Amino acid sequence: MMRKRYLMAPGPTPVPPEVLAAGAEPVLHHRGPDFRALMMRVLSRLQEVCRTKNDVLVFTASGSGAFESAIVNLLSQGERVLAVSAGEFGERWASTATAYGADVHDLRYSWGETPRPEDVKNRVEETGAEVVFLVHSETSTGVVADVQALARAAREAGAISVVDAVSSLGAVRLDTDAWGLDVVVSGSQKALMTPPGLSVSTVSSAAWERCARTTTPRVYFDWTRLRASLETGTTPFTPAVSLVVSLDKALEMLLEEGLEAAFARHAALGRACREGAKAMGLTLYSPDEERSAIVTAILTPDGVDARELVLALRQRFGITVAGGHGELGARMFRIGHIGYYDVFDITTALSAVEVLLAEGGADIERGAAVSRALEAFREAVSV
Numbered sequence: 001m002m003r004k005r006y007l008m009a010p011g012p013t014p015v016p017p018e019v020l021a022a023g024a025e026p027v028l029h030h031r032g033p034d035f036r037a038l039m040m041r042v043l044s045r046l047q048e049v050c051r052t053k054n055d056v057l058v059f060t061a062s063g064s065g066a067f068e069s070a071i072v073n074l075l076s077q078g079e080r081v082l083a084v085s086a087g088e089f090g091e092r093w094a095s096t097a098t099a100y101g102a103d104v105h106d107l108r109y110s111w112g113e114t115p116r117p118e119d120v121k122n123r124v125e126e127t128g129a130e131v132v133f134l135v136h137s138e139t140s141t142g143v144v145a146d147v148q149a150l151a152r153a154a155r156e157a158g159a160i161s162v163v164d165a166v167s168s169l170g171a172v173r174l175d176t177d178a179w180g181l182d183v184v185v186s187g188s189q190k191a192l193m194t195p196p197g198l199s200v201s202t203v204s205s206a207a208w209e210r211c212a213r214t215t216t217p218r219v220y221f222d223w224t225r226l227r228a229s230l231e232t233g234t235t236p237f238t239p240a241v242s243l244v245v246s247l248d249k250a251l252e253m254l255l256e257e258g259l260e261a262a263f264a265r266h267a268a269l270g271r272a273c274r275e276g277a278k279a280m281g282l283t284l285y286s287p288d289e290e291r292s293a294i295v296t297a298i299l300t301p302d303g304v305d306a307r308e309l310v311l312a313l314r315q316r317f318g319i320t321v322a323g324g325h326g327e328l329g330a331r332m333f334r335i336g337h338i339g340y341y342d343v344f345d346i347t348t349a350l351s352a353v354e355v356l357l358a359e360g361g362a363d364i365e366r367g368a369a370v371s372r373a374l375e376a377f378r379e380a381v382s383v
């Protein structure tokens with residue numbers, strides 16, 4: 001039988017056909033005039049999406065590469081950093097900075113908690129950290145933090161902020177300049193609707209000042225060298241040229257929809273997913289709140305192993321959702337809804353979950369989830 005595939009994880013995400021087609025155009029030379037004009041346009045579109053006048057850097061690397069670039073450009077051996085974590089990604093940045101010999105202090109919450117600004121302020125004052133790592137959307141738990149307040153708390157205590165916005169950029173509000181975010185890191189394969197392989201970082205003047213003093217060795221990820229090339233629309237090394245073409249198209253589509261409209265759509269998708277899951281009688285792990293618009297983390301009913309559900313969704317229906325990390329693997333699955341996504345993607349995912357759970361004997365009113373999701377989406381977009 002023909003098997004259609006559905007990508008419903010919080011990254012990589014589905015890529016619009018126009019974006020795929022753009023990436024299939026003949027390869028450009030990265031020092032030629034066509035590529036230079038393209039790169040300049042991509043940088044200015046990224047500034048618009050990040051809502052910043054700061055420099056934007058583009059890397060041929062996944063999101064973790066861009067975050068590592070922030071570490072090697074901002075922290076010398078032994079310099080103090082506060083890593084705020086409440087899930088997989090926050091913990092990853094703490095261990096990456098440790099690997100580079102930074103003096104890493106933690107503000108570690110249990111997974112699923114939402115970090116609090118007063119805790120950031122206290123920990124920065126206590127530790128004397130000069131840099132704070134924040135995660136905007138903690139994709140492992142579905143929590144979207146108030147990075148505006150967290151970064152303000154860091155700044156008031158004298159530290160600059162490095163924000164992981166890999167899964168949030170383009171999906172929920174992020175105002176780099178108005179919120180005073182020094183460094184914002186993102187990746188191509190989430191809400192930016194582009195295949196994996198590119199990542200970006202914005203850099204404030206305060207971050208550039210630190211960068212000039214940082215003694216950690218760096219070559220491929222050297223920001224100063226990259227900025228000098230990007231000023232003329234090229235890069236020090238050969239970039240993933242075709243992905244840059246794709247990203248340009250995807251950014252054009254996002255800006256054509258409008259950032260505010262995209263944020264409203266994602267909020268409505270999140271609401272539809274949560275309401276649909278609850279209508280099926282399922283318990284949410286991610287917060288039942290408006291800004292949790294990236295990924296909905298759902299607990300399986302007692303006795304249902306989430307890993308088996310995730311496997312069956314793929315094998316029976318060609319649907320890829322994400323499982324839970326670590327200990328949560330047995331209990332939790334996550335439906336991503338960022339980027340090229342509409343409400344019928346939500347209902348597809350929910351109805352497939354419903355079929356499998358009902359087959360397993362769960363007491364579910366058939367069709368309730370889909371009806372409720374559609375209704376919740378309509379309510380959300382008409383407000």
Ligand SMILES: *Cc1c(COP(=O)(O)O)cnc(C)c1O
Binds near residue numbers: 062064164166187
């Ligand atoms: C996807 C993601 C990353 C980056 O992971 P890569 O696999 O390196 O692209 C980082 N942080 C968050 C919150 C993410 O969702």
